[in-house]
Every structure is written in C-alpha cells, then in structure tokens.
Amino acid sequence: IQATSYNASGSNFECWFVTPAFKVDEIADKTVSFKCAVYNYATAAANSNLEVYFLKLVNGKMESSKLTIDGMPTTDNTWVPLEAKLDSYAGQTGFVGFKYTSTSSTEALSYRLDDIQAGKGQGGGETPGEGxxxxxxxxxxxxxxxxxxxxxxxxxxxxxxxxxxxxxxxxxxxxxxxxxxxxxxxxxxxxxxxxxxxxxxxxxxxxxxxxxxxxxxxxxxxxxxxxxxxxxxxxxxxxxxxxxxxxxxxxxxxxxxxxxxxxxxxxxxxxxxxxxxxxxxxxxxxTDGGIVDGGGVDPEPDPELDPYESNIAMPTTSDSKVDFYYNCTVNEFASLKLGKNGVAGTWTSDALGTVKTKLSFYSVAWSGKNGTSLTVEIVGGGTFEGGEASKTVSLIANTGFSGSGTAFTIVPVTDTDYHEYTLIGITANSKIKFSTDKERGAVFGVKLK
Missing domain, CATH: 2.60.120.260 (Galactose-binding domain-like)
Structure with missing residues (x-):
C-alpha cells in the first residue's frame, strides 16, 4: 500500500492505515514487522512523514502511543525491513497504526508498506528471492x-x-x-x-x-x-x-x-x-535461468493435474462495445469473462484445428446473480451427443467473481460448476461459442479432448 499527497487537493494532509486488533501476548516475540520504501525523498523529506503508533481503546476513546522505529528508509525505491517492539504493551489488546502526514501536494514524499506481520518478519532475515x-x-x-x-x-x-x-x-x-x-x-x-x-x-x-x-x-x-x-x-x-x-x-x-x-x-x-x-x-x-520449453517439460500439463487451465486459446483482448467479452484470470489461469452489469456477452473460440470428442469446462455467475444462464454452442460442424447444437446451464454465483479487477479467485469450485459433454462429428473447422443470457459469467478450465 502507498500513502502520498501528490496531486491531492489542499495543503495539510493526514491519513492512517490501521491493522486489525490483536493481543500483544499472543505474539511470541511481541514484535510487529513490516517493510517500508520511499519515493521522492531527496526533494520532499521535509514536507512528509510516516509515524507508527500502538493504539488501544480506553473508555470509548482511542489512545495512541508513538513507537520507536529505527532505520526508516532514505533511499528511493529500496525496501527496508523494520520492526516495532511492543514489550511495554504486554497484556494489552490494541492495533498498530501507520500515520502519514504531509504539507505539500506538489513536493510530496510517498511512503510504501508491505509484508506487515505479527512477529519478526522473513524468518530471521531470509528473503524469497528476486527475479x-x-x-x-x-x-x-x-x-x-x-x-x-x-x-x-x-x-x-x-x-x-x-x-x-x-x-x-x-x-x-x-x-x-x-x-x-x-x-x-x-x-x-x-x-x-x-x-x-x-x-x-x-x-x-x-x-x-x-x-x-x-x-x-x-x-x-x-x-x-x-x-x-x-x-x-x-x-x-x-x-x-x-x-x-x-x-x-x-x-x-x-x-x-x-x-x-x-x-x-x-x-x-x-x-x-x-x-x-x-x-x-x-x-x-x-534472474538468469528459467524453465525449458520441451526437454522433459510438457507444455500442456495433464488436464487432471491443472483443472482450471484451458487447453484452447482464451481471449487476450476485450470487446466492451459489441460482444461484451473480457480477458481475465481465474485461479491464476487465463479465462473468459462474459457480459457486464445487466448486459449479456458472447465469445467464440478459434477453429479447433483437430477433431475432438469431449468438451469440459467450469463456469460461475457474478456474485449475487444466481439467475444467469450460460449457453455453449458448436459452430462450424458437429453437435453434442444426441444431435443438439447447444447446451444451456444455470450458473451458480460465487463471491470470488466480483469487483472491478481482472484477476479472480474462485474458492471453492463445486461439482455443480463443472460441465462435461460428448461431441459428435466435430471437424478441424469447428468452434466453441459461449454466451450469457443477461448478466456476467466466468468460463475457465476449458478442455477439449
């Protein structure tokens, strides 16, 4: 997270980030650790400041005690590990608050915080690596x-x-x-x-x-x-x-x-x-190696081992004017978002290129929108088993499919989110078309065998 007054309106600024409440005695070493970085320090250090406090509620009022933090960063874009010692607050329940103040919206110093943890951070100074x-x-x-x-x-x-x-x-x-x-x-x-x-x-x-x-x-x-x-x-x-x-x-x-x-x-x-x-x-x-393409590594992992990865090309761009489809990720894999608030969406895959006999995929509805349906069609030759050209399923809403971003985490994925169909008469020119009827839906883990 970052605090900055740059381009803000006004001349005096104060903002806080406060942790959830915790019992100091439940932290084995009575230490809260975090990383901090600054930007624009050389020109704006005199105008902006970051302080750290222990906060506790006493008779309905919040009391604050400033904590001593040694080694605050002075070099731009360099993350510094820091600690706040809470030994003197043993037996108490409270919060840690980070207070940012500034007197300028043009020469503003930005403070950045990450990895705020109860306990000493990074396991004695080790880091997860770079690259x-x-x-x-x-x-x-x-x-x-x-x-x-x-x-x-x-x-x-x-x-x-x-x-x-x-x-x-x-x-x-x-x-x-x-x-x-x-x-x-x-x-x-x-x-x-x-x-x-x-x-x-x-x-x-x-x-x-x-x-x-x-x-x-x-x-x-x-x-x-x-x-x-x-x-x-x-x-x-x-x-x-x-x-x-x-x-x-x-x-x-x-x-x-x-x-x-x-x-x-x-x-x-x-x-x-x-x-x-x-x-x-x-x-x-x-920083200097990588996974080899081939040489023992399967570029298309076993579908049973990666259920949320598609083995056909998912959209890499979005259409917000005509068909209302959007590229996104679900559980870290390239996926398809269809429709927007109150508007249906549709997307058609590339030609399959080879004959396929089975289609499977996962799909969910936007959070709170259980009335949404998804239709999947065979385009360009072939049908589903029984001669049907399309199948329609009712989507179950999932709270992980919400918000304004493009990366979604859908947990849990249930059996009712999974759909599998046998394909008949598919050709190399056949395509798969997904459409919602009125609302937003996500389609992921599309497998063709």
Missing amino acids: TELLTNGGFENWADGYPTGWKSASTASSATLEQSTDKRSGASSVLVKGDPQSNKRLGSTEMTLKAGTYTFSAYLKAATAGSTASAALGYVPIGDDGVIGGNDYKYGDYANDLTNADWVVKSYTFTLLEQKKICLLVMNSKKPGGNLLVDDASLKT
Missing part, C-alpha cells in the same frame, strides 16, 4: 485427486501424505505435510527441466498443531531419464528447526545448475521430531 517467478501454484490453492496441482512427482521424491489445510498464510489454503518420527517425509513438485542458472526456492513454514514442533529443509533432487533416485542425490539447504504453530517462518535455499537439468523441488519434513508441517506461499525465482 522471475516460475511456480504457478505456490500458494497451494488448487487441488486435484488429493494433491495440490504441480506438487506430485512421478518419482519416489513425493513420499509424504498431504492434506489441504485452511490454516494458511495467504489465500484460502496451505498444504499439510504429515510427519513420521521414523523417517523423513517429502513434499515433491512435479518434475521440471531448468536451464543452467541460479535459483532461489523459498516457502513459509510452521508446525501444524499448537504445542508441537516441526523441522524442515528445502532442496531439490535431479531426476534421471529412468526416474530412479539414489539416496545421495538429494540436495538440501539448512534446516529450519523448532518450528511452532505460532508464526510462519520463511526459509530459502539458493542453488546453481551448471547445465540444463530435470529436477524436482522438495520440502522435507524431518523425522526429528516428525511432527506435522504446514507449507504455504512457495516460490522459485531466477
């Missing part, structure tokens, strides 16, 4: 057949029993990696072929149960053509020991590949102590 993000389901939001999509190795690297957990750092879920005091258990990614380069693999970790501890290490293992892994092939970074359920701790592991290599990422839940482990917000970043 291009290579993981598409690092938040473990999307699941199929008992595994988070993209997190099941075809080798023996995946040895742990996994569960979807609502105890998460962000999003809607994390992954619970069951432990075993007799042997190490591993969460393994789907195999990927990486170019030569340096990579930083990171994830947020904590014990799954209050009162218990866990220990974990991040790493990878090379996968040979035969898929066999030897006991000495596993590569791990330092352990994150004595993990508790109180705070998420970020752990990072940086490794360098001297040549192109097929690997599987690993989060190992150590047998000492063998407690259940929660993992969330995993990341794989690089």
Whole structure:
C-alpha cells in the first residue's frame, strides 16, 4: 500500500492505515514487522512523514502511543525491513497504526508498506528471492485427486501424505505435510527441466498443531531419464528447526545448475521430531535461468493435474462495445469473462484445428446473480451427443467473481460448476461459442479432448 499527497487537493494532509486488533501476548516475540520504501525523498523529506503508533481503546476513546522505529528508509525505491517492539504493551489488546502526514501536494514524499506481520518478519532475515517467478501454484490453492496441482512427482521424491489445510498464510489454503518420527517425509513438485542458472526456492513454514514442533529443509533432487533416485542425490539447504504453530517462518535455499537439468523441488519434513508441517506461499525465482520449453517439460500439463487451465486459446483482448467479452484470470489461469452489469456477452473460440470428442469446462455467475444462464454452442460442424447444437446451464454465483479487477479467485469450485459433454462429428473447422443470457459469467478450465 502507498500513502502520498501528490496531486491531492489542499495543503495539510493526514491519513492512517490501521491493522486489525490483536493481543500483544499472543505474539511470541511481541514484535510487529513490516517493510517500508520511499519515493521522492531527496526533494520532499521535509514536507512528509510516516509515524507508527500502538493504539488501544480506553473508555470509548482511542489512545495512541508513538513507537520507536529505527532505520526508516532514505533511499528511493529500496525496501527496508523494520520492526516495532511492543514489550511495554504486554497484556494489552490494541492495533498498530501507520500515520502519514504531509504539507505539500506538489513536493510530496510517498511512503510504501508491505509484508506487515505479527512477529519478526522473513524468518530471521531470509528473503524469497528476486527475479522471475516460475511456480504457478505456490500458494497451494488448487487441488486435484488429493494433491495440490504441480506438487506430485512421478518419482519416489513425493513420499509424504498431504492434506489441504485452511490454516494458511495467504489465500484460502496451505498444504499439510504429515510427519513420521521414523523417517523423513517429502513434499515433491512435479518434475521440471531448468536451464543452467541460479535459483532461489523459498516457502513459509510452521508446525501444524499448537504445542508441537516441526523441522524442515528445502532442496531439490535431479531426476534421471529412468526416474530412479539414489539416496545421495538429494540436495538440501539448512534446516529450519523448532518450528511452532505460532508464526510462519520463511526459509530459502539458493542453488546453481551448471547445465540444463530435470529436477524436482522438495520440502522435507524431518523425522526429528516428525511432527506435522504446514507449507504455504512457495516460490522459485531466477534472474538468469528459467524453465525449458520441451526437454522433459510438457507444455500442456495433464488436464487432471491443472483443472482450471484451458487447453484452447482464451481471449487476450476485450470487446466492451459489441460482444461484451473480457480477458481475465481465474485461479491464476487465463479465462473468459462474459457480459457486464445487466448486459449479456458472447465469445467464440478459434477453429479447433483437430477433431475432438469431449468438451469440459467450469463456469460461475457474478456474485449475487444466481439467475444467469450460460449457453455453449458448436459452430462450424458437429453437435453434442444426441444431435443438439447447444447446451444451456444455470450458473451458480460465487463471491470470488466480483469487483472491478481482472484477476479472480474462485474458492471453492463445486461439482455443480463443472460441465462435461460428448461431441459428435466435430471437424478441424469447428468452434466453441459461449454466451450469457443477461448478466456476467466466468468460463475457465476449458478442455477439449
């Protein structure tokens, strides 16, 4: 978030960002951490200021106490990790408030805040890395057949029993990696072929149960053509020991590949102590490497492993004048938004190019609009089984499909959101047409087989 008075109306400005209420004693180290950056410091430092306060409600009035923050940033566009110590407020319930003030709308200093956390941030100073993000389901939001999509190795690297957990750092879920005091258990990614380069693999970790501890290490293992892994092939970074359920701790592991290599990422839940482990917000970043197109990586993942990814081209542009269709993402995958408030929409795919025999997709209605219908048609040759040229379904509204943005998170996706039809007589010139009758609908995970 950013606070700035630039181009505002007036001459004196004050604005606040306030955290939710919390009990100071429930933060193990009685510390709130955050990152801060500034812009236009050299010309506007005298005109603007950011202060941090502990706020508490006393007899119906909010009392504020200024907190000492050392090391506030003075260099533009450089993120600085900071901490606010709350030891003197033990036993109290309150808020942390960030107060921005300025006396200029032309020479204004902008303050930016991110990663505001209860507890010391970044797990002792480690960072998730820089560069291009290579993981598409690092938040473990999307699941199929008992595994988070993209997190099941075809080798023996995946040895742990996994569960979807609502105890998460962000999003809607994390992954619970069951432990075993007799042997190490591993969460393994789907195999990927990486170019030569340096990579930083990171994830947020904590014990799954209050009162218990866990220990974990991040790493990878090379996968040979035969898929066999030897006991000495596993590569791990330092352990994150004595993990508790109180705070998420970020752990990072940086490794360098001297040549192109097929690997599987690993989060190992150590047998000492063998407690259940929660993992969330995993990341794989690089500034000089990347995933190889081909070379063992399937450019079109198994539809059963990525249920919300379409295997036909979804729209990359929008039409807000005639057909009222819009490009968007649903659960991080390219998708289709049809219609706008009170207006129907329609979109037709490109020619399929090859003969297909089955169509499946997910669809939902705009939040609060359960009366919307979606019609799917075969255009250019072919029908649905039974000779029908079209099918119409009633859409179920989903609160994740709302707002003014283009990125939507639809959780949960239910069985009633999924539709599958057998196709007859489809040709290479056939197309699929989607239309709503009066309102907004989303179509995603379109698969043609």
